[in-house]
Amino acid sequence: MNEQETRTNLILPALHEAGWGIIDGSRIREEFPISKGRLIGNGKRSMPDKADYVLQYRNRNLAVIEAKSDEKYYTEGVGQAKDYAQRLQVRFTYSSNGLQTYAIDLQEGSEGDVTSYPSPDK
Numbered sequence: 001m002n003e004q005e006t007r008t009n010l011i012l013p014a015l016h017e018a019g020w021g022i023i024d025g026s027r028i029r030e031e032f033p034i035s036k037g038r039l040i041g042n043g044k045r046s047m048p049d050k051a052d053y054v055l056q057y058r059n060r061n062l063a064v065i066e067a068k069s070d071e072k073y074y075t076e077g078v079g080q081a082k083d084y085a086q087r088l089q090v091r092f093t094y095s096s097n098g099l100q101t102y103a104i105d106l107q108e109g110s111e112g113d114v115t116s117y118p119s120p121d122k
Contacts, residue, residue, distance in 0.1 A: 001069060001070045001071070001098075002069050003052075003067055003068060003069045005069075006067060006068070006069050006070045006097060006098040007030075007052060007053075007067045007098075009098070010070065010098025010099065011053070011065065011067050011096055011098050012028070014098075014101075014116065014117060015028055015053070015055070015065075015117055017116070018116060018117040018118065018119050018120075019119040019120055019121075020055055020117065020119075020120055023119065023120045023121060025057055025058045025120065026055070026056065026057050026120035027055075027056040027057075028053055028055060028056075029053065029054040029055075029056060030052065030053055031050045031051075031052070032050060032051045032053070032054035032064075033048050033049070033050055034048065034049040034050060034051055034084050034087055034088065035048050035049045035087070049084070049087075051064045051065070051066065051081075051084045051088075052065055052066055052067040053065035053067070054088070054090075055117075055120070057120040057121070061088050061089075061090050062090065062091070062092060062120075063085075063090060063091075063092040063093060063094060064081055064084045064085045064088060064090055064092075064093045064094070065081070065093070065094045065095075065096060066078075066080050066081035066084070066093070066094070066095045066096075067096055067097075067098070068095070068096070068097045069097060070097045070098045070099055071097075072097055073097065074095060074096055074097040074099065074100035074101065074102055075095055075102045076095065076097075077095035077096075078095045078102060078104070080095075081093040081094060081095045081104070082104060082106070085104075085106055086106065090106075091105060091106055091107045092104070092105055092106070093106065094114075094117070100113065101113065101114050101115075101116075101117070102114070
């Protein structure tokens, strides 16, 4: 599967299973803009950076998820996920290929494999 298929067929169902987008007040924001893009001249900008997913609960950004194709190693997006989480000032970030997921708590400094996403109210 390519990255978009992995997101649609594997990651999004796992998020719904955890209650994201189902529990009142929770939202899954896809292609969430991180920046406006670099100025390249003549008032134009490059393509903006976008997180694959940002999880929101009660209008607060809580987590960033960086998705990769199921054919790639699941931690391949860790650096990008950490960068986006820091730029959004979000505590939790995940990198996933839909088959495996790596979680990082930037506040506690802990990280490792997880088998599911936490529910919005946890």
